[in-house]
Amino acid sequence: MTKNIAIIGCGAIGYEIAKSIDDRNIPNCRVCVLFDTEREQLDYLESDLTNKPDAMFDRFDDFITSDIFSKIDFVVEAASIEAARRYSIKLLQEGKDMMIMSTGSFSDPTFSKEILNLIHNGGRRVYLPSGAIGGADILRAVKGYIDEVILTTTKSVNSIKGAPYFLKRGQNADSIFDKTTIFEGSAEEAIKEFPSNINVSALVSLAGIGFQDTRVRVVVDPLIETNRHEIAVKWKYGEFYIKINNRPSPSNPKTSYLAVLSAIECLRSALVNDIQIGS
Numbered sequence: 001m002t003k004n005i006a007i008i009g010c011g012a013i014g015y016e017i018a019k020s021i022d023d024r025n026i027p028n029c030r031v032c033v034l035f036d037t038e039r040e041q042l043d044y045l046e047s048d049l050t051n052k053p054d055a056m057f058d059r060f061d062d063f064i065t066s067d068i069f070s071k072i073d074f075v076v077e078a079a080s081i082e083a084a085r086r087y088s089i090k091l092l093q094e095g096k097d098m099m100i101m102s103t104g105s106f107s108d109p110t111f112s113k114e115i116l117n118l119i120h121n122g123g124r125r126v127y128l129p130s131g132a133i134g135g136a137d138i139l140r141a142v143k144g145y146i147d148e149v150i151l152t153t154t155k156s157v158n159s160i161k162g163a164p165y166f167l168k169r170g171q172n173a174d175s176i177f178d179k180t181t182i183f184e185g186s187a188e189e190a191i192k193e194f195p196s197n198i199n200v201s202a203l204v205s206l207a208g209i210g211f212q213d214t215r216v217r218v219v220v221d222p223l224i225e226t227n228r229h230e231i232a233v234k235w236k237y238g239e240f241y242i243k244i245n246n247r248p249s250p251s252n253p254k255t256s257y258l259a260v261l262s263a264i265e266c267l268r269s270a271l272v273n274d275i276q277i278g279s
């Protein structure tokens, strides 16, 4: 049966997911609703789709009180941590399954607990893509034996500027001329300082030893052209190190193109009954 998809956030990731559905690269579904607080984002994406959505909204309340809302089977969040926290619980309570791209939203324990409750007791399904990294399979398998997890994320000035870290300190990322480690702390703290840059630390935390114990370093390198994520793990029966160098997506330098492709594959595997490869 064809599933009706609503996409929240029509930026770099939401756009590509919608295009992929439109091009029939993800079977068993159609784009039914687009929701973005920015009207231009909606219009731009809609104009590029061959199969037009049934409705578009720029206010959440209009979406959830519309007639079309009851037809939605699955919601893709690709907007922001704030959006994920604000909308997801209501959507799950209303019986929608979800894929959440802004995984940093789970660093709030109250939000996390409520989502787990809706999964365990409400029968809902929630999918968190690997996004811009890999290695979640290993972390999940060894999680009971981990001594240390360190994520080092290195980004260019362009892909990190505007983060609350800089605004709070009255600093400008453009004034960094040498490779500099600007942050060391827990994943929980990292997400507060860099909410649009370090969702990957949430996935590492959720797959492994949690937001308080996962250590994060953020490095700004004015010469780097990629978003680089290095995951170093020591555990009782071994250790592993994964280095991922991602080119940014064309429309958003903060977002690696791998995150776009990971979202598409996660949605495909959520909707298609297929062999499950990897843990």
Ligand SMILES: NC(=O)C1=CN([C@@H]2O[C@H](COP(=O)(O)OP(=O)(O)OC[C@H]3O[C@@H](n4cnc5c(N)ncnc54)[C@H](O)[C@@H]3O)[C@@H](O)[C@H]2O)C=CC1
Pocket (backbone or CB within 6 Å): 008, 009, 010, 011, 012, 013, 014, 035, 036, 037, 038, 041, 078, 079, 080, 081, 082, 083, 101, 102, 103, 129, 130, 131, 132, 133, 195, 196, 197, 199, 200, 251, 252, 254, 255, 256, 259
């Ligand atoms: N899990 C991962 O590995 C990764 C996660 N992300 C996260 O995925 C999300 C989407 O990323 P991109 O598409 O690159 O961002 P983007 O900035 O290109 O697009 C976001 C879109 O969401 C809209 N939006 C923002 N707040 C909204 C709200 N409250 N309600 C409705 N629409 C809203 C914006 O107007 C924009 O069109 C971001 O939170 C980003 O940090 C990005 C890369 C990797």
Ligand SMILES: O=C([O-])CC(=O)C(=O)O
Pocket (backbone or CB within 6 Å): 131, 132, 195, 196, 197, 198, 199, 200, 201, 227, 246, 254, 255, 256, 257, 259
């Ligand atoms: O796309 C990336 O490289 C990582 C990113 O923005 C995030 O984790 O929020």
